[in-house]
Amino acid sequence: MTQTRVLRIAMNGITGRMGYRQHLLRSILPIRDQGGITLADGSKVTVEPILIGRNEAKIAELAALHNVEHYTTDLEGAINDPSIDIVFDASMTSLRYNTLSKAIANGKHVFTEKPTAETLEEAVDLARQAKSAGITAGVVHDKLYLPGLVKLRRLVDEGFFGRILSMRGEFGYWVFEGEIQEAQRPSWNYRLADGGSMTTDMYCHWNYVMEGIVGKVKSVNSKTATHIPQRWDENGEAYEATADDAAYGIFELETPGGDDVVAQINSSWAVRVYRDELVEFQIDGTHGSAVAGLNKCVAQQRAHTPKPVWNPDLPVTESFRDQWLEVPANAELDNGFKLQWEEFLADVVAGREHRFGLLSAARGVQLAELGLRSAEERRTIDIPEIEL
CATH class of the missing domain: 3.30.360.10 (Dihydrodipicolinate Reductase; domain 2)
Incomplete structure (x- = not known):
């Protein structure tokens, strides 16, 4: 029997329009509910979202609505949690550099909305950090x-x-x-x-x-x-x-x-x-x-x-x-967001670079x-x- 690997994803900024509609509702939950994705070698990987937001009542409501077991207002605690595989960020751009830097420093794979930083200097620094850490980093290129x-x-x-x-x-x-x-x-x-x-x-x-x-x-x-x-x-x-x-x-x-x-x-x-x-x-x-x-x-x-x-x-x-x-x-x-998530998850399991990484995002900034x-x-x- 083929075992299914579970990737735990800390989803920050999930109460926002893009974070909720495109990434949770139309990407991660459908991947979870379809039983994950089948990789090239025939193995399977699925996802377990952990919802993160500043308004506990709001994320608790979303968690109950969508049968998500875990949620928290403690972003730093989630980043430091050794059971978390991936940190996703769709919060305010002004907060993104610090969030991604901490995640990369903790060895987490990262998947993020754009812009990745407020300045080119910070965006390039994130790309350098990811390369040095050897993690898989992906940036949403949905279109x-x-x-x-x-x-x-x-x-x-x-x-x-x-x-x-x-x-x-x-x-x-x-x-x-x-x-x-x-x-x-x-x-x-x-x-x-x-x-x-x-x-x-x-x-x-x-x-x-x-x-x-x-x-x-x-x-x-x-x-x-x-x-x-x-x-x-x-x-x-x-x-x-x-x-x-x-x-x-x-x-x-x-x-x-x-x-x-x-x-x-x-x-x-x-x-x-x-x-x-x-x-x-x-x-x-x-x-x-x-x-x-x-x-x-x-x-x-x-x-x-x-x-x-x-x-x-x-x-x-x-x-x-x-x-x-x-x-x-x-x-x-x-759905375009879901397709890129599936590609990114396969890259995480394979330990390879995602084709749309933080350097690509830096060029956008x-x-x-x-x-x-x-x-x-x-x-x-x-x-x-x-x-x-």
């Missing part, structure tokens, strides 16, 4: 596991685009100010002193998306804006929005084959959506183009590309959207820092290599 981007990456791998010329992305939606209609995002997102910033929040995502689909990010030229200068917090109190709520970036990329690619990504909490999904990426190449959201991906080959003629005197009669074909999944694609600097100095900034 690369989502169906739309999985399909987009497959088109790249198959050579569908020919020589890739450009990439563009549109992300965001209207976040209500909070005066009349309640805001959909927490107020700290719009206060610089509390760690808010569209650039800080999203450029760490765009870095791994660009790296994971097209290639290395070589430079950044960014423009930030605070379009909505006043908002209302969770108590209905007005406050000054000091953080950027939009970032407009131009990036120079280099493919593994050495081709230069121009990428443009707009990110805004002050935009109304006129697209199929809340985020979409388009890649154009000499042989074809494709547009991907989180779930859907459509493509147009060179041979099927229409030949529009510019004539502002006549109304457009052709439907450009109908000229694209949907890219099939050709596989069953599970670097891009955010240089993006803000680019906006402040109004210039293009080259991105240097990070050395451990």
Whole structure:
């Protein structure tokens, strides 16, 4: 009879939106309830979550609701507990460096949300600590596991685009100010002193998306804006929005084959959506183009590309959207967060590095820092290599 190994996971910040919905509810609990995962050698590994939060009543309620036996408000005690295998962190960015440092020092494997630290110096230091300790470290790169981007990456791998010329992305939606209609995002997102910033929040995502689909990010030229200068917090109190709520970036990329690619990504909490999904990426190449959201991906080959003629005197009669074909999944694609958790758990058991580790996260922090600097100095900034 095959024995099942149990990995005990201390889950910090689990009462937050991402920690609860994506990591506990849609990842760890389904892995537990399906009996774990089967590894390449036929053995099995499952998980036992330990919920950690500052509000004991809230985590006790979650534990009871989801049949989780263990919970605590003592993060340091959990990190020091020799029975804990993995420390997961989805708490505030300002607390993350200390949490991960302590976990690594105690020999724990770590899996964490982004950004991994408030500064590049701290983010790189975490990567050095993990390398020195020999633990398995993983950083959430959820978008690369989502169906739309999985399909987009497959088109790249198959050579569908020919020589890739450009990439563009549109992300965001209207976040209500909070005066009349309640805001959909927490107020700290719009206060610089509390760690808010569209650039800080999203450029760490765009870095791994660009790296994971097209290639290395070589430079950044960014423009930030605070379009909505006043908002209302969770108590209905007005406050000054000091953080950027939009970032407009131009990036120079280099493919593994050495081709230069121009990428443009707009990110805004002050935009109304006129697209199929809340985020979409388009890649154009000499042989074809494709547009991907989180779930859907459509493509147009060179041979099927229409030949529009510019004539502002006549109304457009052709439907450009109908000229694209949907890219099939050709596989069953599970929740992106769950898929990465399963890959990470297999890496922990095998004692190998996770492909999206703390160095990858440090490059995301670097891009955010240089993006803000680019906006402040109004210039293009080259991105240097990070050395451990």
